[in-house]
Amino acid sequence: MAMEAHWGEGGPVGLDDTRLEDLSPEPLLTRDYETRPSLVYERLRQRHGAVAPVDLLGVPAWLVLGYRESLDVLQDDAGWPKGLENWRARTEGRVPSDWPLGPSLEVNHVLIQGGPGYRPLRTAWDAALKPFQDPRHPQAKRLKAAVTVYADELISLVGEAGGTGLADLSAQFSRPLPLMVASHLLGFPGSQGDDALMDMWRVLDAGPDAEPALERLLAALAELAAVKLKTPGDDFPSYLLAAHPGLSLDELARELFMLLGMTSDHVGILISNTVVEVLSGEGSVRATLSAGMVREAMNRVVMRKPPLVNFVPRFAARDTPLGKYTIRAGDPVWVSSAAAHADPLFAKHVASSTTVSTRAHLSWGAGRRQCPARELASTVAAVGVGRLFERFAHLELALPVDQLPWRSSPFMRGLRSLPVRYELVPMPVRPTVAGPASSPGAELVPVETVVPDPSARQRSSLWRYLTGLIRSGR
Numbered sequence: 219m220a221m222e223a224h225w226g227e228g229g230p231v232g233l234d235d236t237r238l239e240d241l242s243p244e245p246l247l248t249r250d251y252e253t254r255p256s257l258v259y260e261r262l263r264q265r266h267g268a269v270a271p272v273d274l275l276g277v278p279a280w281l282v283l284g285y286r287e288s289l290d291v292l293q294d295d296a297g298w299p300k301g302l303e304n305w306r307a308r309t310e311g312r313v314p315s316d317w318p319l320g321p322s323l324e325v326n327h328v329l330i331q332g333g334p335g336y337r338p339l340r341t342a343w344d345a346a347l348k349p350f351q352d353p354r355h356p357q358a359k360r361l362k363a364a365v366t367v368y369a370d371e372l373i374s375l376v377g378e379a380g381g382t383g384l385a386d387l388s389a390q391f392s393r394p395l396p397l398m399v400a401s402h403l404l405g406f407p408g409s410q411g412d413d414a415l416m417d418m419w420r421v422l423d424a425g426p427d428a429e430p431a432l433e434r435l436l437a438a439l440a441e442l443a444a445v446k447l448k449t450p451g452d453d454f455p456s457y458l459l460a461a462h463p464g465l466s467l468d469e470l471a472r473e474l475f476m477l478l479g480m481t482s483d484h485v486g487i488l489i490s491n492t493v494v495e496v497l498s499g500e501g502s503v504r505a506t507l508s509a510g511m512v513r514e515a516m517n518r519v520v521m522r523k524p525p526l527v528n529f530v531p532r533f534a535a536r537d538t539p540l541g542k543y544t545i546r547a548g549d550p551v552w553v554s555s556a557a558a559h560a561d562p563l564f565a566k567h568v569a570s571s572t573t574v575s576t577r578a579h580l581s582w583g584a585g586r587r588q589c590p591a592r593e594l595a596s597t598v599a600a601v602g603v604g605r606l607f608e609r610f611a612h613l614e615l616a617l618p619v620d621q622l623p624w625r626s627s628p629f630m631r632g633l634r635s636l637p638v639r640y641e642l643v644p645m646p647v648r649p650t651v652a653g654p655a656s657s658p659g660a661e662l663v664p665v666e667t668v669v670p671d672p673s674a675r676q677r678s679s680l681w682r683y684l685t686g687l688i689r690s691g692r
């Protein structure tokens with residue numbers, strides 16, 4: 219093991235400059251990782267310190283576990299750029315063409331991209347999201363009203379099985395709600411986008427039908443992009459095109475794919491994680507919710523369970539010391555927000571007994587490349603969770619919290635299902651006029667401007683699927 223002197227905070231420390239490829243890293247995505255990821259992070263931290271070599275399904279990478287080191291990477295875009303073209307092993311043909319993570323990283327959209335094309339694209343994203351995130355903008359009000367109506371529609375559908383019963387709140391609420399929101403953002407006419415939404419679901423589930431579903435989905439998004447190019451509307455694709463007129467149809471379709479994926483997966487996970495935290499009474503979330511502080515509850519939930527546990531890779535621009543190792547130019551580095559939040563340096567500042575949580579967490583990223591849709595995602599999740607706890611008089615987990623099934627993914631940590639026993643409030647609030655007391659700002663938006671024709675909804679494939687879940691008594 220080659221060592222060289224390096225100045226740490228307390229003076230010179232030994233630096234290991236063994237090459238990543240020669241360290242025989244251990245696999246990260248094991249059965250242990252699936253069930254107790256925190257133990258795996260702690261084992262790696264004890265063995266390697268703030269940065270550990272890991273094997274990601276056959277490809278070696280550095281996993282950043284330290285809070286300070288994560289910030290070092292995230293806040294220095296020049297020293298640690300994104301962009302797969304910066305990956306030495308890939309350029310040298312050492313990343314297998316059938317690497318399972320390839321498909322999710324090789325679609326070159328704003329989240330993955332580095333290089334000169336990134337800046338104008340990110341600026342356009344910020345501009346296109348603004349109307350939906352500025353609380354004074356009519357679009358933001360319409361969105362909030364629409365989320366309220368969608369949430370009520372879904373809850374009423376659950377109630378069709380009876381005022382009390384069993385439901386899977388993941389399949390019947392947390393997953394479809396953000397899909398419906400994505401359709402609203404994308405400006406799919408009526409419920410025409412529903413087939414595409416069902417395909418997004420298949421892609422995220424990565425089952426045997428994922429590949430044809432991805433093809434259909436990209437085709438549908440390209441078609442939508444062409445429509446918006448010809449006839450712009452009040453929607454995200456049209457705003458993005460207006461802010462970045464140079465985007466080709468293909469490029470626009472990729473960005474729409476990114477929006478659909480982020481919205482449906484991340485926001486759904488945030489909703490489910492929040493519900494679990496509240497129902498299992500972990501931490502002080504129940505106390506904050508009952509005090510009406512849904513946003514603060516959510517901040518605590520993203521800190522304790524970040525939906526995006528490992529970020530997309532960055533690459534060392536030059537040989538750089540990080541943790542105990544020298545990271546070679548072109549080595550891939552994955553920041554793990556979940557591990558960084560468990561770093562004693564960060565964790566000791568977060569008193570779990572308080573209802574006021576820290577905002578220094580990394581759940582939305584940090585630096586220039588942090589999430590541009592934080593407000594939008596938080597609003598959708600907060601309105602959804604708010605409606606759930608207003609419409610259900612009683613909700614309890616139908617499984618002990620440690621037996622809930624988690625999905626195994628290198629990027630995300632989310633539930634496969636969320637079985638609950640429920641009792642609805644006897645007189646359901648009909649989703650006729652948007653904007654209950656819990657959704658300030660939504661009250662003046664007429665319902666017909668935010669929801670598609672309800673009969674079209676009932677004919678849609680998403681609705682048929684959800685109705686099927688009720689009949690099958692899941």
Ligand code: HEM
Pocket residue numbers: 328329330340343476477480481484485488524525526529530531580581582583584586587588589590591592594595
């Ligand atoms: C609970 C929901 C969400 C969470 C926790 C989340 C989290 C994050 C995080 C951690 C990053 C930084 C990744 C990195 O540094 O590699 C990120 C980036 C990004 N997010 Fe989100 N996100 C959420 C929802 C959304 C939604 C709904 C959208 C789109 C409407 C979105 C759009 C983006 C984009 C475009 C980036 C890339 C920014 C860049 O590289 O400049 N996110 N998000």
